[in-house]
Amino acid sequence: MSNIDTMSVNAIRVLSADAVQKANSGHPGLPLGSAAMAYELWAKHMNHNPKNPTWANRDRFVLSGGHGSTLLYSLLHLFGYGNLSKEDLANFRQLDSLTPGHPEYGHTVGVEATTGPLGAGMAMAVGMAMGEAHLAAKFNKEGYPIVDHYTYVLGGDGCMMEGISSEAFSLAGTLALNKLIVLYDSNKISIEGDTDIAFTEDVKKRFEAFGFQTLVVEDGNNLEEIGAAIEAAKADKTRPSMITVKTKIGFGSPKEGQASAHGEPLGVDNVAALRVKLGWPSTEDFFVPEEVYDNFNSITEKNTKIEEAWNKLFKEYSEKYPDMKELWDKHHDEAIAKELLDSEDFWAYADKPDATRNLSGMVINRIKDLVPGFIGGSADLSPSTKTYMKEEGDYSKDNYAGRNLHFGVRELAMAAIGNGLALHGGLRPFVSTFFVFSDYVKPMARLSSLMGLPLTFVLTHDSIGVGEDGPTHEPIEQLAMLRAMPNFTVFRPADATETIASWYYAITSTKTPTALVLTRQNLPQYANSSKEALKGAYIIAPSTKEVPDAIILASGSEVELGVKAKEELLKDGIDVRVVSVPSIDVFEQQSKEYKEAILPNNVRARVAIEAAIDFGWGKYVGLDGAYVTMKGFGASAPAAKLFEKFGFTTENVVSTVKSIL
Structure with a gap:
């Protein structure tokens, strides 16, 4: 490891430890243990351009172990993503900062996915790799690999324990997603202690069974060994790859290898000891030598040229295949x-x-x-x-x-x-x-x-x-x-x-x-249904009265009950309005005037019908209204029998309306 590489890796460690300590909250263990693999990947193997974070052909990186967010924030700061500053690192976990406790997509430039629930990032990375493979198959032409990038995902033992990762990686192996590379931060420590108390399986063999190439890096601080494994993963054109990188949680600190390094600050004295152990040249918080910034800037300049080459290739592609350029634009047109x-x-x-x-x-x-x-x-x-x-x-x-x-x-x-x-x-x-x-x-x-x-x-x-x-x-x-x-x-x-x-x-x-x-069952079509459904609720069966005697609200299959009940109530001189409510969420976004027009405040006799619990309907039904809804779980019988058993009948709706008039 060259001196500048050593200093760059340790810059990630020191910044991460300082951010957690300043916040007096966070997870320093993963960043300290994984800093070397993250640096090796981002600095020497991953195509990305901080000057254009949304470049279409960038390699994707997902930190599935989102609790280790300071690892990602330190990388983003050092590479110059979105001008993420030292002040932003110092505001880690503070209100409205750009460095929240777990990475948030759309909030911090360079964050590819919101992660936190363990294993979720693993599965989202599979989706990204599937997307790359689909678009590559659709758009690439001989000599023009315009969609050609990798998806990297980093997570630890917790991500591997969660069932979602097994679900996702089983599919990834079946689909032979060879541009998916999983970096497994294997430190054998979880919150409760050594993982042997609950996790003794051979993860490597599990991934072999999924259909992955499996590689092992014995020393998680050996950049050459990590780099060789990444290149071996990229060289396999028939399988996704999983690289087990054996690390030490909290590396370099007095808490190295201990469960306490996972989810609590190291402590002021231990951060100071970390600096000494790493040979860090300053005791100042968030200090990074200029030569380290120069190193990261030089990497960014190299990556800028990689994107420039792709832009040139894409321009030639667009001119040679104008129909494909038109299709590309349609794929990326949100409207x-x-x-x-x-x-x-x-x-x-x-x-x-x-x-x-x-x-x-x-x-x-x-x-x-x-x-x-x-x-x-x-x-x-x-x-x-x-x-x-x-x-x-x-x-x-x-x-x-x-x-x-x-x-x-x-x-x-x-x-x-x-x-x-x-x-x-x-x-x-x-x-x-x-x-x-x-x-x-x-x-x-x-x-x-x-x-x-x-x-x-x-x-x-x-x-x-x-x-x-x-x-x-x-x-x-x-x-x-x-x-x-x-x-x-x-x-x-x-x-x-x-x-x-x-x-x-x-x-x-x-x-x-x-x-x-x-629904599974057939429903009738209504003459009065309309695009007004796009407002979330609308009158599907109006009353002849300016002020209806009552209002029936229903969604889905139960609208039919409301319409039939209206017809029966008319025989008794009761004139109700039936409101179809396909989306409560959308109705809530409408103006007060529209809501009042559909559900006038002076009509307090209201009945909600839905073959589900009544939770959520109270805001529309009010204290004077009633419900025809479920009160418990269903049963096994033909659907018609069940609707009758649980009161979803015209007779019951009519009776319910009358009971509140």
């Missing part, structure tokens, strides 16, 4: 689907009863012809969720150009991979499973929301209408769960028009993920 709002063909449907999952499948096959970056699939359920794109091929190791993704029975990893595809850029992904299994999806959907990714979740079999499969497959509380999430839009459409509107909203969203919650 491409907005023209569908006025397309009669897009909004057309057959006027007959149909399940909203079928109608969604119809819309998917319309979108794919206009949005070339549209890509997605399901957790082994596309025949049921109706998410297969016709004539678009299956994504596989033999056909990365295929647009139909097969995630296998891996819902959690599927959602994270969807995030990775969206993060990669140039793609508009969707994922799908049964609605009840959104419980498996939720942690990664939460990251979609945090990152502002417009990933679409197609969630079918939306209620007790699932029937014979019984309560394990009948969602009850899941609507409330997803509606409670900030920056996440849930649509539960009632017919074809509302389903098309839901998809239009999803495919034109730029910063918000969307869930489409769809």
Whole structure:
């Protein structure tokens, strides 16, 4: 290791330790142990340009062990990303700083993904690698490898313990994603102590079983050994690679090798001892010698030239293949689907009863012809969720150009991979499973929301209408769960028009993920349903009175109950308004005037109908209203029997309305 390399690695260590100590909060162990591998990768093997952090053909780096965020922040500072300053490092974990406790995508320049939940970064990296392979298959021409980059992900024992990584890496091996390289920070320490208390498996053999090339670096401070392993990983053109790098948590400090180095500051005296052990030339906090900055600047200049060469290649490619340049632009056009709002063909449907999952499948096959970056699939359920794109091929190791993704029975990893595809850029992904299994999806959907990714979740079999499969497959509380999430839009459409509107909203969203919650059973089409569904709630069956006697609110399949109950109530001289509420989230974004027009304050007799728990409807129903909703779990029986058993009948709705008048 040359002196400047040694100093550069130690600069990462000192800055990381200082940031954690200044905040009196954080995780110094990973940065101290992993600094050498991170430096070797970023300085000598990774194509990236701090002067253009969003360069399309950059190598991606994901810090899956997001608790070690000061490692990443130190790298970003030293390389000059976004002018991240020493002051920013000194504000680590402070309010509104650019250096939050875990890396946040879109908040700090150079952060490729929001990480923190262990293993999530591993799975998102798989998605990024899948995106690279897909776009390379689609765009590259002989002599013009315009999509040609690697995805690197670094994580430790915790990431390997979490089940999501096994789900994701099993798929990565099946797909032979050879440009995915996993750096395993193996220090055998977790919060509770030595990993042997709960984690004794042979991780290397597990990855071999997944289909990875496996490499081992015995000394995590040996740059030459680390570099050779990275190059060996890049040389394998048939498999993804996992490099076990044996490190010491808290390296160089008196807490080296101890669990206490993981998640608490080293202490002032121990940071001072670290400087002495490393031979650091100053006792000043956040001190970095100028020659170290010069070293990082020279690396950046080299990388700038790499991008310049790519820009020249891309210009030649665009001139030689203008049709491909046009396709490239469409892939990267966030507004491409907005023209569908006025397309009669897009909004057309057959006027007959149909399940909203079928109608969604119809819309998917319309979108794919206009949005070339549209890509997605399901957790082994596309025949049921109706998410297969016709004539678009299956994504596989033999056909990365295929647009139909097969995630296998891996819902959690599927959602994270969807995030990775969206993060990669140039793609508009969707994922799908049964609605009840959104419980498996939720942690990664939460990251979609945090990152502002417009990933679409197609969630079918939306209620007790699932029937014979019984309560394990009948969602009850899941609507409330997803509606409670900030920056996440849930649509539960009632017919074809509302389903098309839901998809239009999803495919034109730029910063918000969307869930489409769809039926298995057929629903009627409504003459009064309209694009007003894009406002979240609208009057689908008006009252003849200026002030209706009551208001019935419903979503999805229960809109039919509301309409039928209105007809029965009219026989008794009760004139109600029926409001379809496909999206509470979108309705909440409307003006006070619009909300008042739909739900006037002077009408206090209100009934909400939904085949789920009533949680969340109170703001609309009020103290004087009532609910026709679920009070517990479902049961196993034909759907019609279940709707009757749990009170989802015209008679019960009529009775409920009358009870509050």
